[in-house]
Amino acid sequence: MGLGTQLKLPFIDFTNLDQNTKTNHWNLTKSQVHRALEEFGCFEATLSDIQPELHTSVFDSLQELFDLPLQTKLKNRSIKPFHGYLGQYPMVPLFESMGIDVAPNPDKAESFTKILWPEGNPKFSKTIQEIYEKLSKLDQMVRIMVLESLGLEKYMDEHMDSTNYLLRVMKYKGPETKDTKLGVDSHTDKNLVTILHQNEVDGLEVQTKSGDWIKVQLSPNSFVVMIGDSFYAWTNGRLHSPYHRVMMSGDNARYSIGLFSIPKAGYVVKAPQEVVDDEHPLIFKPFDHFEFLQFYYTEAGQRAPYALKAYCGV
Numbered sequence: 001m002g003l004g005t006q007l008k009l010p011f012i013d014f015t016n017l018d019q020n021t022k023t024n025h026w027n028l029t030k031s032q033v034h035r036a037l038e039e040f041g042c043f044e045a046t047l048s049d050i051q052p053e054l055h056t057s058v059f060d061s062l063q064e065l066f067d068l069p070l071q072t073k074l075k076n077r078s079i080k081p082f083h084g085y086l087g088q089y090p091m092v093p094l095f096e097s098m099g100i101d102v103a104p105n106p107d108k109a110e111s112f113t114k115i116l117w118p119e120g121n122p123k124f125s126k127t128i129q130e131i132y133e134k135l136s137k138l139d140q141m142v143r144i145m146v147l148e149s150l151g152l153e154k155y156m157d158e159h160m161d162s163t164n165y166l167l168r169v170m171k172y173k174g175p176e177t178k179d180t181k182l183g184v185d186s187h188t189d190k191n192l193v194t195i196l197h198q199n200e201v202d203g204l205e206v207q208t209k210s211g212d213w214i215k216v217q218l219s220p221n222s223f224v225v226m227i228g229d230s231f232y233a234w235t236n237g238r239l240h241s242p243y244h245r246v247m248m249s250g251d252n253a254r255y256s257i258g259l260f261s262i263p264k265a266g267y268v269v270k271a272p273q274e275v276v277d278d279e280h281p282l283i284f285k286p287f288d289h290f291e292f293l294q295f296y297y298t299e300a301g302q303r304a305p306y307a308l309k310a311y312c313g314v
């Protein structure tokens with residue numbers, strides 16, 4: 001990278017796009033999405049139709065949630081990986097996170113809320129439900145665009161029905177030192193697509209294929225869309241799954257919210273034959289995502305430079 005060049009993520013405008021009306025705007029956006037995901041595995045999406053009040057109430061709600069006493073936060077338990085309370089790790093002391101099992105019906109957000117506020121907190125559950133609806137719509141548009149771009153429309157229903165959503169919220173304390181401190185170590189996501197949104201404190205960094213780190217700067221109506229290893233595998237490497245990390249500086253806490261589309265347990269992630277040919281030999285054998293995650297948490301999985309390759313690389 002040349003001196004003085006500030007690397008940036010591709011920027012794509014999703015304002016007023018609708019998956020049910022395939023206009024020129026849709027087709028143009030689709031080719032931008034395809035190019036960005038091939039090259040960076042990631043882009044910044046703007047949704048100017050998002051109400052500024054929603055952004056404010058999401059981050060007020062996250063602050064209220066993480067301000068609860070630790071004993072209360074620990075009540076959010078789950079046997080599923082990444083779904084419960086995570087935090088208090090000596091390697092990443094600034095980081096805390098909670099998973100929220102969400103679904104299109106508002107009851108799920110409400111039952112999560114009841115665990116933490118037995119007396120109820122209607123503003124919190126309404127906010128969570130609203131942001132979940134916006135993020136899941138964006139996830140679906142991106143996945144439809146990817147399948148259309150790769151000529152894989154015939155797999156659309158199977159693909160869209162093969163996933164569940166996890167909404168996860170994160171807090172990274174400001175290190176309150178002059179130095180930059182690690183918020184979350186460099187990793188690739190293991191799911192299909194991740195959509196991230198944050199308060200006004202930046203910190204996310206995404207690595208390019210050539211090894212440079214892009215410092216992501218977001219506005220209140222922009223979102224990061226990122227490909228995870230499962231989509232990299234399903235598209236047989238047509239999309240990139242980027243390494244990323246969070247680096248914190250200054251005094252202020254960064255809050256972020258992520259929607260993760262995850263292959264359902266028992267669904268076998270298998271690249272369609274249309275994306276496998278002499279030029280693109282199969283990269284991964286078919287795998288069950290949950291079994292892969294179990295491997296990922298073993299010592300061998302943690303030690304492997306690239307866990308999915310160690311698990312089922314051809």
Ligand SMILES: O=C(O)CCC(=O)C(=O)O
Pocket residue numbers: 170184189196198204244245246256258
């Ligand atoms: O907080 C963020 O922006 C990134 C979090 C992240 O990379 C993850 O949860 O996988």
Ligand SMILES: [Fe+2]
Pocket residue numbers: 187188189244
């Ligand atoms: Fe991540």
